[in-house]
Amino acid sequence: MDMDTIFQTAQLLVEDMAEKIEKPDPDRMDVYMKNPQDLVSAAAGLRVKRLGYLAAITGLDPGVDMDVLEVLYHFCTASVTITLRFQLPKKSPSIPSLCEIIPGAEPFERELSEMFGIKVIGLPNPEHLYLPDDWIEGDYPLRKDFNRGTISV
Amino acid sequence: MKFGTMISDITASLFKRPVTEKYPLVRYPVPERLRGHLRWDPEKCTGCGLCAMDCPANAIEMIVIDKKAKRFVMRYHVDRCTFCAQCVFSCRQGCLEMSNDTWELAALNKEPFNVFFGEKDDIECILAGSTAQDT
Amino acid sequence: MTNRKSENMQANGKSERFIVPIGPQHPALKEPEHFRFTVEGEIVTNAYVRLGYAHRGIEKATEQRNWVQTNYLLERICGICSHIHSTAYCLGVEKLAGVQVPPRALAIRTLVAELERIHSHMLWLGVAAHEAGFDTLFMYSWRDRETVMDILEQLTGNRVNYSANLLGGVKYDIDQEIADSILEGIDFLEERTRHYLEIVTTDALFLQRTRGVGVMTKTQAEVMRAVGPTARASGVTRDIRVEAPYAAYPQFPARITLATNGDVEARFVVRIEELFESHRLIREILANLPESDLRARFPRRIKPGETIIRVEAPRGELFYFIKSNGSDKPERVKVRTPTICNMSSVVKLAVGHQLADIPLILAGIDPCFSCNDRGVIITRRQNKPDLWTWEQLRQYGIGYYDGNNK
Numbered sequence: 286m287d288m289d290t291i292f293q294t295a296q297l298l299v300e301d302m303a304e305k306i307e308k309p310d311p312d313r314m315d316v317y318m319k320n321p322q323d324l325v326s327a328a329a330g331l332r333v334k335r336l337g338y339l340a341a342i343t344g345l346d347p348g349v350d351m352d353v354l355e356v357l358y359h360f361c362t363a364s365v366t367i368t369l370r371f372q373l374p375k376k377s378p379s380i381p382s383l384c385e386i387i388p389g390a391e392p393f394e395r396e397l398s399e400m401f402g403i404k405v406i407g408l409p410n411p412e413h414l415y416l417p418d419d420w421i422e423g424d425y426p427l428r429k430d431f432n433r434g435t436i437s438v
Numbered sequence: 439m440k441f442g443t444m445i446s447d448i449t450a451s452l453f454k455r456p457v458t459e460k461y462p463l464v465r466y467p468v469p470e471r472l473r474g475h476l477r478w479d480p481e482k483c484t485g486c487g488l489c490a491m492d493c494p495a496n497a498i499e500m501i502v503i504d505k506k507a508k509r510f511v512m513r514y515h516v517d518r519c520t521f522c523a524q525c526v527f528s529c530r531q532g533c534l535e536m537s538n539d540t541w542e543l544a545a546l547n548k549e550p551f552n553v554f555f556g557e558k559d560d561i562e563c564i565l566a567g568s569t570a571q572d573t
Numbered sequence: 574m575t576n577r578k579s580e581n582m583q584a585n586g587k588s589e590r591f592i593v594p595i596g597p598q599h600p601a602l603k604e605p606e607h608f609r610f611t612v613e614g615e616i617v618t619n620a621y622v623r624l625g626y627a628h629r630g631i632e633k634a635t636e637q638r639n640w641v642q643t644n645y646l647l648e649r650i651c652g653i654c655s656h657i658h659s660t661a662y663c664l665g666v667e668k669l670a671g672v673q674v675p676p677r678a679l680a681i682r683t684l685v686a687e688l689e690r691i692h693s694h695m696l697w698l699g700v701a702a703h704e705a706g707f708d709t710l711f712m713y714s715w716r717d718r719e720t721v722m723d724i725l726e727q728l729t730g731n732r733v734n735y736s737a738n739l740l741g742g743v744k745y746d747i748d749q750e751i752a753d754s755i756l757e758g759i760d761f762l763e764e765r766t767r768h769y770l771e772i773v774t775t776d777a778l779f780l781q782r783t784r785g786v787g788v789m790t791k792t793q794a795e796v797m798r799a800v801g802p803t804a805r806a807s808g809v810t811r812d813i814r815v816e817a818p819y820a821a822y823p824q825f826p827a828r829i830t831l832a833t834n835g836d837v838e839a840r841f842v843v844r845i846e847e848l849f850e851s852h853r854l855i856r857e858i859l860a861n862l863p864e865s866d867l868r869a870r871f872p873r874r875i876k877p878g879e880t881i882i883r884v885e886a887p888r889g890e891l892f893y894f895i896k897s898n899g900s901d902k903p904e905r906v907k908v909r910t911p912t913i914c915n916m917s918s919v920v921k922l923a924v925g926h927q928l929a930d931i932p933l934i935l936a937g938i939d940p941c942f943s944c945n946d947r948g949v950i951i952t953r954r955q956n957k958p959d960l961w962t963w964e965q966l967r968q969y970g971i972g973y974y975d976g977n978n979k
């Protein structure tokens with residue numbers, strides 16, 4: 286499959302669920318999704334069409350004064366990366382789990398939920414992956430407001 | 439399928455000397471590019487502080503006593519240095535280099551890890567200031 | 574106490590099921606992690622892994638360093654594949670800043686990356702042979718590995734954490750003398766590698782430990798998203814050097830190495846054959862080293878933007894996501910290391926095997942726990958309600974040592 290076919294197929298697949306589609310680099314496609322509930326169907330669609338495997342899940346905190354969190358799902362095929370981007374409200378962020386269709390997503394989702402406090406609905410094992418078991422609830426290290434001079438250099 | 443595929447290696451080694459280096463007894467020559475203790479050439483330094491800004495380990499402090507008279511003292515924390523040579527490449531004046539002969543830096547106390555580079559008077563001036571602060 | 578003991582015995586008497594905890598001080602691998610294997614007799618029926626013991630807060634710490642300093646921090650994610658982390662970061666940041674890196678610098682980066690692959694694979698060969706109880710192979714392969722370590726030291730000045738990369742280029746050039754000693758070293762290594770390939774494919778006792786053990790089929794490898802040599806040993810064509818060439822790989826194309834069996838033996842064969850590929854690439858790069866500068870000027874601040882960069886580390890695909898907000902510090906650096914992908918496959922593969930085979934299956938993916946665990950760790954327990962500041966921690970440390978010295 287060459288790059289253009291991949292992009293075209295992916296575009297057809299997610300067009301209805303997307304708010305906008307951007308191509309920041311020749312080998313990248315960023316899909317801004319409307320609704321977090323569409324994640325599973327979009328990912329399933331990509332899998333059925335053999336458009337990549339889930340390479341990583343990135344959480345982003347755009348800033349202390351913004352009331353959203355961003356979650357990026359990167360799917361890679363050959364040199365192409367298709368990224369599904371979701372915006373979640375910071376107050377009660379939640380997103381469905383991909384473990385049903387992509388079992389390997391589990392460590393990524395556990396990391397996402399402990400580092401950003403995003404509730405992953407349907408995660409088979411929601412325990413901490415990296416953080417200590419007795420880490421205080423409601424304290425999310427990769428959010429921008431977590432600083433407090435604890436690791437100043 | 440074979441047995442004892444490494445017997446030949448073992449028998450050959452029986453007649454060779456050990457490959458282990460006898461380091462503290464014999465000092466082998468080090469490669470030319472080995473990165474050891476930092477050296478500073480005060481002549482060319484403009485006190486720009488780029489080296490201190492880029493050091494990943496905060497191992498360099500540029501203390502400016504008098505910018506016009508070009509009186510700078512460089513405080514080098516050898517124990518923090520990761521010997522990455524970023525400072526050498528950050529400096530546009532080429533004042534810094536890493537020596538390849540001073541690399542046995544272990545010590546039993548902290549004194550040798552706190553190095554001041556610069557004019558003698560300037561260093562004394564700084565040291566007097568810092569002890570006044572400390573006490 | 575006695576009560577609990579008898580309870581345990583009862584429970585075990587009923588189901589004959591034991592949980593064998595291994596780690597965090599792992600007896601075989603020199604890195605901390607914790608496994609719990611449920612066994613029935615000799616057979617493992619369930620496996621569980623707990624990570625995070627080597628979690629150092631690197632992703633968070635990048636937010637507090639400038640672009641230059643971050644390079645060295647990321648280089649220290651892993652001591653074995655350090656150069657590839659720094660290469661991925663530099664390539665990404667250079668793409669963000671729109672800086673053209675001179676071709677000679679790219680070629681030297683690639684050369685160091687291949688030397689690093691040799692050193693990493695030979696290290697793995699030793700470790701895996703040790704897990705299989707073949708210590709002779711372990712000793713000899715590590716003796717020969719010194720050759721490539723010496724080459725790296727001669728080229729960059731350090732045996733590990735070479736710091737060869739600079740944003741915008743590389744630090745060290747290759748002159749004729751160094752090129753000659755690299756070629757000489759590679760000739761020796763190639764001969765030895767051929768010998769090792771023969772050993773791992775013919776030694777009868779060794780094959781009993783590796784052939785048919787820990788088989789992962791192609792479909793399994795695809796579903797569990799294995800990467801790197803682990804995936805290639807199961808016949809999955811996944812090698813970023815080939816699929817999406819970066820740095821100097823467009824000029825010096827790499828060939829993919831595949832095996833089909835998917836067992837531990839195949840993982841040995843794939844890695845050793847990759848060594849030959851690395852030898853070939855190094856010779857080719859040295860013969861056709863482009864002439865140019867070594868460094869391009871690099872801005873201190875980088876315009877806002879996001880980039881994704883994927884490279885092939887010795888253990889598999891390494892994924893970086895870098896976001897800049899226009900300042901002199903990165904806004905977010907996300908690192909996805911290869912071991913985290915391969916780890917889930919190991920946990921699934923372990924089921925159904927004998928407990929004695931587990932170390933070898935585990936070693937088969939070449940796990941690297943320090944690259945697995947990045948992120949945040951701060952001294953904090955529920956009985957100590959306050960966060961410790963850096964200064965408090967320092968004072969605590971000083972007090973601790975003073976108390977011990979008295």
Ligand code: SF4
Pocket residue numbers: 476492493494495496497498518519520521522523524525526
């Ligand atoms: S070598 Fe690296 S760590 Fe040492 S002073 Fe220079 S920049 Fe800092």
Ligand code: SF4
Pocket residue numbers: 482483484485486487488489490500528529530531532533534
């Ligand atoms: S970068 Fe060079 S010129 Fe600037 S302060 Fe450091 S040593 Fe002096």
